[in-house]
Amino acid sequence: MRADHPAGAVAAAGPAPVRGQRAPTVAGDRPHGRTRGRTIAGRRRLTGIMMTAPALVALAATALFPLLWTVSLSLQSFSVAVGGPEPGFVGLANYGRVLANPAFWTALGQTLAYVVVTLVVELAVGLAVALALAKETAGRKALRVVVALPLMIAPVVAAMAWKFLFSPGYGLVNEGLARLGIEGPAWLADPWLARATILVTNAWIALPFVILVLLAGLANIPGELNEAARVDGAGHWRRLWHITLPLLRPAILIILVIRLADAFRVFDAVYVITGGGPGDATEVLSTFLYRQMFTSADFAGGAATSVLFVVVIALTAGAVFAVLRQREDRR
Amino acid sequence: MNRTQSRHPVRTLSRATAFGVLAVVAAFLFVVPVVWVVATSLKPDGEIFAIPPTLLPKEPTLAHFVSVLGDESILRFFRNSLVAAGLATGVSLLLGVPAAFGFARFRYRASGLLLGAVLVTRMFPPVALALPFFLQFRQLGLLDSPVGLAVAYLPVVLPLVIWMLEGFFRELPEEVLEAARLDGMGSLGSLLRIVVPISRPSIAVATMFGFLAAWNEFVIALSLTRTPAGQTMPVGIGGYITQFQTLWGDMTAASVLYLAPVLVITALAQRGIISGLTAGATKG
Numbered sequence: 269m270r271a272d273h274p275a276g277a278v279a280a281a282g283p284a285p286v287r288g289q290r291a292p293t294v295a296g297d298r299p300h301g302r303t304r305g306r307t308i309a310g311r312r313r314l315t316g317i318m319m320t321a322p323a324l325v326a327l328a329a330t331a332l333f334p335l336l337w338t339v340s341l342s343l344q345s346f347s348v349a350v351g352g353p354e355p356g357f358v359g360l361a362n363y364g365r366v367l368a369n370p371a372f373w374t375a376l377g378q379t380l381a382y383v384v385v386t387l388v389v390e391l392a393v394g395l396a397v398a399l400a401l402a403k404e405t406a407g408r409k410a411l412r413v414v415v416a417l418p419l420m421i422a423p424v425v426a427a428m429a430w431k432f433l434f435s436p437g438y439g440l441v442n443e444g445l446a447r448l449g450i451e452g453p454a455w456l457a458d459p460w461l462a463r464a465t466i467l468v469t470n471a472w473i474a475l476p477f478v479i480l481v482l483l484a485g486l487a488n489i490p491g492e493l494n495e496a497a498r499v500d501g502a503g504h505w506r507r508l509w510h511i512t513l514p515l516l517r518p519a520i521l522i523i524l525v526i527r528l529a530d531a532f533r534v535f536d537a538v539y540v541i542t543g544g545g546p547g548d549a550t551e552v553l554s555t556f557l558y559r560q561m562f563t564s565a566d567f568a569g570g571a572a573t574s575v576l577f578v579v580v581i582a583l584t585a586g587a588v589f590a591v592l593r594q595r596e597d598r599r
Numbered sequence: 600m601n602r603t604q605s606r607h608p609v610r611t612l613s614r615a616t617a618f619g620v621l622a623v624v625a626a627f628l629f630v631v632p633v634v635w636v637v638a639t640s641l642k643p644d645g646e647i648f649a650i651p652p653t654l655l656p657k658e659p660t661l662a663h664f665v666s667v668l669g670d671e672s673i674l675r676f677f678r679n680s681l682v683a684a685g686l687a688t689g690v691s692l693l694l695g696v697p698a699a700f701g702f703a704r705f706r707y708r709a710s711g712l713l714l715g716a717v718l719v720t721r722m723f724p725p726v727a728l729a730l731p732f733f734l735q736f737r738q739l740g741l742l743d744s745p746v747g748l749a750v751a752y753l754p755v756v757l758p759l760v761i762w763m764l765e766g767f768f769r770e771l772p773e774e775v776l777e778a779a780r781l782d783g784m785g786s787l788g789s790l791l792r793i794v795v796p797i798s799r800p801s802i803a804v805a806t807m808f809g810f811l812a813a814w815n816e817f818v819i820a821l822s823l824t825r826t827p828a829g830q831t832m833p834v835g836i837g838g839y840i841t842q843f844q845t846l847w848g849d850m851t852a853a854s855v856l857y858l859a860p861v862l863v864i865t866a867l868a869q870r871g872i873i874s875g876l877t878a879g880a881t882k883g
Contacts, residue, residue, distance in 0.1 A: 319701030334731035359685035
């Protein structure tokens, strides 16, 4: 039993870059003569170029150029002092240095683990909350507003709040545990508990987005489908697995695209709450890179790490999309 | 099948209860940190570190707000945040509105590819851009400057604005643009006199999200500023927490002032936010 997608939902499922396949060929549709149509089409193209060029130039200057410059820096020796010795080409030596650094591998491993765990947790919790809030009743409408609240809180402030809530002694988390007769641990002193603290904080920051997108997806599922399946004797879990989840695919894809990139660059909460500690237990690529550049002033190594960071994200995102597209084709 | 149906009312009831409990617990978790920030900003110092802790202040005081509003550097942080986020958003709109319109309505050979490239910059780790900006700004004297920050925020804000508006503009009915054309308007004229006015709600949403991204940005500001002359609110708050762990009262008061504009704006635009966030998820 496999529920078919409505065509529209599948079309909307593509990652953002391919969203607009439908080309608005106004000129072509018009019953004008060939030459006239061609010049209109040509003028429309020119208009498109003129309108998009300023933004493209700005992005080339502020994103593409810095990236290319970083690549070039990563291939040079580099002195911190402004009037220091001239930088010289050193080939891949900086990469070798970074790749030989165990701290880099720790940060990379912990980043990848964090990305996987956080996406799973956010999707699972987000789906549970979204399903709970899906039906339109007065109480649930109010709850939706509540659930959107973290969206408006700056990540740094959220991190500050959770750091305090988890602090031993005057933190509310341990106070709550104490009321239940459990002695709360020193959360930030233990590697795994510190990681859990970071995970909870970031899940709190990201869940509103996940929940709201899933709610929008759920609202698009026609109620008759579930009703029909229920009449046919499909239980709750079967309906969730065979109807709701397949139809939520576009929403889940959007969440994956956005949250994957966000999770990779996680920085604010780690920096504010643990600073990468205890030891290096919560060190991620962003904090490792920041420390390398601005604490150790290792600019050449920082450039190499920056490039490796971008490559890791590109490879992961590419792999995820490849897998998802393959699935799509098989359907 | 009959058995399932006969048991159904009971199961629905228990399921509803379970969902209800889950919803209340979730709501509590969603609210507590926010309540804590506001409550702590109103507590006297002694109560902040009281054991056992309290959630709501017993003797509310505005002392922390008075101290924060009299603090030169916190006012600087606030102004820098406003300048950096405001400038970055303004420039992004100026460049992003026509770009989104061009990408949505005037395709050319490479436009799909270029739009894809613009969107990919959204996946960039901002910390990977910190080094080139740092070195360039050091030479140009733009370190510690909110104007410099605004420039460095462009790769964060501009793709976001283009991404949201491109979706909105693509949904505009063709007849509207056709009518503008028949009235003899050029493409720029129809953008300024027709498209922008009728898309005001969408543009407001994109503006809000762009502003929020810059207003909340942390790692770029942390990398490109060193003194209160150029630091922003998140750097001030985040930096002070890690340095002086005892200033919770002042830091939460500063946080409340920092969050206030966002809370006001988002409260005014509740509907828009949800439609903006879920743009793309519901199409089709």
